[in-house]
Amino acid sequence: MQHKAVVILLTLAVMLGARAPAWAGPAGEPELVGQAAVLMDAGSGQVLYAKNQDKRMYPASTTKIMTALVALEETSLDEMVTVSERAAQVGGSRIGLQPGEKVKMEHLLYMLMLSSANDAAVAIAEHAGGSVRGFAALMNARARETGALHTNFTNPHGLPDENHYTTARDLAKISREAMQNETFRRIVRTVNIRIERKENMPPAVLRRVEELEKLYGPVQEDFFNHNKLLWHSRYGYRGANGIKTGYTVEAGQCIAASARREGRELIAVVLNSQGTALWNDAAALLDYGFNNFTRVQLVKPREMITDAAVQHGEARAVLETADYFYYNFPVGESPRVNRRVELEENITAPVAAGEQLGEMVLEAGGRELGRVALVAVHPVARKASSYWWFWPGLLLAALFLLRVRASLRRRRAKSRVVYMRKRDRW
Numbered sequence: 001m002q003h004k005a006v007v008i009l010l011t012l013a014v015m016l017g018a019r020a021p022a023w024a025g026p027a028g029e030p031e032l033v034g035q036a037a038v039l040m041d042a043g044s045g046q047v048l049y050a051k052n053q054d055k056r057m058y059p060a061s062t063t064k065i066m067t068a069l070v071a072l073e074e075t076s077l078d079e080m081v082t083v084s085e086r087a088a089q090v091g092g093s094r095i096g097l098q099p100g101e102k103v104k105m106e107h108l109l110y111m112l113m114l115s116s117a118n119d120a121a122v123a124i125a126e127h128a129g130g131s132v133r134g135f136a137a138l139m140n141a142r143a144r145e146t147g148a149l150h151t152n153f154t155n156p157h158g159l160p161d162e163n164h165y166t167t168a169r170d171l172a173k174i175s176r177e178a179m180q181n182e183t184f185r186r187i188v189r190t191v192n193i194r195i196e197r198k199e200n201m202p203p204a205v206l207r208r209v210e211e212l213e214k215l216y217g218p219v220q221e222d223f224f225n226h227n228k229l230l231w232h233s234r235y236g237y238r239g240a241n242g243i244k245t246g247y248t249v250e251a252g253q254c255i256a257a258s259a260r261r262e263g264r265e266l267i268a269v270v271l272n273s274q275g276t277a278l279w280n281d282a283a284a285l286l287d288y289g290f291n292n293f294t295r296v297q298l299v300k301p302r303e304m305i306t307d308a309a310v311q312h313g314e315a316r317a318v319l320e321t322a323d324y325f326y327y328n329f330p331v332g333e334s335p336r337v338n339r340r341v342e343l344e345e346n347i348t349a350p351v352a353a354g355e356q357l358g359e360m361v362l363e364a365g366g367r368e369l370g371r372v373a374l375v376a377v378h379p380v381a382r383k384a385s386s387y388w389w390f391w392p393g394l395l396l397a398a399l400f401l402l403r404v405r406a407s408l409r410r411r412r413a414k415s416r417v418v419y420m421r422k423r424d425r426w
Contacts, residue, residue, distance in 0.1 A: 028292060030284035034273035035252070036168040039285045041295075041328055042176050042258060042265035044370065048289050048328055053169040054150060057271040060246030060254045061093070061116045062171055063158030066139045067124060068109055068187070069178040074128045074138065077106035077183070080200065086132075087122035092159050092248075094119040095220045098209055102200040110195065113187050113244060114225045121157035132156065143170070146177040160250045172269045175243055175256040179267070188242035191231045192224045228279055229257050235279035237286060241265075245278075253278040259286050264295050292331055298362055299325035299372050306341050306374075308357055313349035313380040319357055322373040327362070335364040341374065349382035 029049060036057050039049035047053070083101040095111055097103065097119040103111075105127070111120040122132060129135025132155055139153040148170035154161045166174075178184050197219055198206060209219050225231065229240040239259040246254040252272035259266055268285035270278060303321040310317050319341075329335070343358035351357070358374040 028288070030281075030288050032270065032273070032281045032284065033277035034270035034281045036269075036271040037281065037285060038168040038172045038267075038269045039289050040169075040172040040176060040267045040269075041289075041326075042179060042267050044326055044328075045173070045176060046328055046370070047169065047172075048266070048293055049285060050169070054167050056150065056165045056167060058158075058160060058164070058248065058251035058254075059166045059171060059271070060158045060248045060251035062166075062244050062246040062254050062256050062269075062271075063153060063156065063164070064112050064116065064121060064246075065171075065178050065244050065256060066143060066153065066174055067121055067135075067156040068113055068184055069174075069181060070135070070138050070142050071105065071109060071124045071128050072181055072183055073142075075105050077104070077109075079105045079127070081105055081108055081123050081127040083119070083123045084126055087119050087126060090118045090122050090157065090159075092118045092157065095223075096212075097123060098201075098205050100202055100205045101197070101209075102202065103197070104200070107195045107197075109187055110190065110193050110223055114190060114193065114223045115220075116226055116245070118157040118159065121155075125156040143174060146173045148173045158246055158248070158251070160248055168269045168271050171256055171271070172267050175258065175267050175269065179242060179258060179265075185242065188225075188227075188244065189230065190225060192222065194222050197221055227255070227257070229255075229259070229282060232279075235276070235283070237283050239286075243267075255282050257282040257286065259290075261290055264290070266290065289328075293328040294331050295326050295328050296334075297324060297326050298337055298369070299323075299360070304377070305339075305360055308343050308347055310351055310380050311346060311348045312382050313347075313351065314383050315380055317347065317351050317357060317380050318377040319374040320377050321360065322354075322356070322375045325362065325370055325372045327369050337369065338363045343374075349380050351376050351380040353377065353379045 032051060036052040036055050038047055038053045040047050080102050083097045083099060083103065085099045088097050088099045093116045095115055095117040103123065108120045108124050111117040112124065125132045125135035129138050135156055136153050143151045143153065151166040151170040152163055154164040201209060213219060226245045228235040229237040237259055239261040240257065241260055242258045243256050253274060254271050255278055257268045266286055266289045268282050270281045273281050299321050301321055301323055305319050305321060307316045307318050340361040340363060341358060342361055347357055353376055355376050356373045357376055359371045360374055361371050362369040
């Protein structure tokens with residue numbers, strides 16, 4: 001009887017979507033339904049948890065993270081975008097944009113990131129990249145800049161394509177880069193927004209929309225964020241501030257989620273999870289990071305570290321740290337951290353103040369934790385004697401001075417002779 005009661009309770013818990021326990025695996029790591037996952041510190045890029053982090057996966061609509069980032073960097077928010085026939089007819093999740101409809105870029109980005117509108121994605125791509133293919137090239141180039149070297153995009157929305165893929169680690173890198181854009185952050189933390197679509201519709205489009213409204217109801221103008229971690233009564237996560245969900249049959253349930261607590265921001269990526277397990281997976285990852293790691297400041301800016309010889313320089317270059325460096329250590333651990341300096345080879349004058357001349361490598365337990373740039377505190381000018389023209393110039397100057405001196409001597413001698421002659425005549 002008791003056994004039956006336990007089974008019933010467990011069945012009800014699963015049916016109600018009760019959150020799975022965050023600690024289940026060895027060493028307290030979360031057990032996830034998702035096939036691939038990464039937990040990353042948003043500040044440093046340090047990976048705190050990984051599961052199949054480099055496995056090639058379909059990203060579904062998490063693709064739109066890169067779509068939004070490229071659009072923000074390549075266009076302005078006030079630009080008006082004309083929706084094409086192709087954009088209006090794209091499949092999958094869409095909000096019913098009409099051919100010829102004009103929409104502000106900022107509004108398209110809200111439609112893209114909150115309602116995951118594929119028609120908005122294509123409209124953005126055609127406007128910013130000239131075509132879907134051209135925009136995909138911009139997406140791939142930007143992905144390489146973030147360090148996402150195992151990612152390839154063929155479209156701006158994430159509908160399945162065998163050549164459209166990413167990895168959990170790459171998607172975390174892309175998410176981290178996107179979250180450094182303040183406009184992007186503002187959009188992805190928005191829970192809902194109302195956009196007056198009709199105000200920019202050409203008359204012909206407006207008439208067509210009004211006819212459709214008679215058949216299907218009002219045109220969509222209220223947009224709600226699909227990311228339940230931001231707002232849901234059950235799945236909402238304290239400190240959640242972004243960023244994007246995704247789903248296709250081939251990709252499964254996907255999410256890149258971020259949360260900030262006590263000055264620390266983490267990014268959790270889960271690919272190919274199932275159903276409500278997606279929210280449990282994301283929450284378990286974030287809980288794991290916040291509860292099991294302590295963020296320690298190892299370096300601060302303007303720490304004097306060393307000096308370096310400067311070829312042809314008037315002095316040695318004094319080097320200091322350029323930035324903060326934090327590292328997440330498991331709670332209760334405080335390993336000895338060693339510092340090692342690596343200088344650039346053949347540092348040559350002139351050196352500008354703030355110029356990077358090396359790195360300080362931080363290591364613990366034989367493992368590299370990270371690097372901090374070392375920059376020059378003061379400028380170092382080049383010695384004049386180091387220039388190729390200095391000695392020939394000095395020789396020419398000496399010869400010129402000797403010649404001037406000889407000329408002066410001749411003039412003085414001549415003046416003396418003239419004086420003596422005049423005196424003799426007197």
